[in-house]
Amino acid sequence: MEKILNALAETKRMDIIKLLREGPLTVGEIADKLELRQPQVSKHLRVLNEAGFVEVQPAANRRIYKLRTEPLQELDEWLDQFRHTWEDRFERLDDYLIELQEKEKED
Template identity: 70%
Template sequence: MEKILSALAEPNRLHIIELLRDGPRTVGEIADQLRLRQPQVSKHLRILSDAELVEVQPIANRRIYKLRPQPFIELDGWLKSFRSIWDERFDRLDNYLLGLQGKEKKHGD
């Protein structure tokens, strides 16, 4: 999980992931979209590949990158463990706000 989060922490890599969410792309297409040089994009893609977030498919002299679903499934599972904490806190906040509304209605009458 640490490798995934570390790879996603860099803004350009996160932007690459967001681009690839819409479908596979070449290094050149990613570079054009992000207005980065191809060597920069290649470096970021190598890090994303090492974190197993993307995979490459060579076709002739082009390299097509696409997202790998498994790391995102793992990330979602990890985040689920925190959702219950947040849900509980939102429920308490909701109850608190409802209590405040009830007090305002009593004082407003």
């Protein structure tokens, strides 16, 4: 999960992901469309690959990168644990303040 978030938390990599939503692309094409240098693209693709965001298909000279959505699904599942929270969360802050005062008295 940390790897996934780290991969996403970088503008250029996020751009690549957005771009690959429209379909697979070669390294050179990505570099052209995003106006990045080829080495940077390769490096970012490496990170994305290690986080599971892309898969590679060699085609002769080139390598075609295709988006994988599994990491995003994982992120979605991770969010599950919070979904109930942003729906029926009751205000615990007031309770906590009282609890804190109780502790004070004990000392």
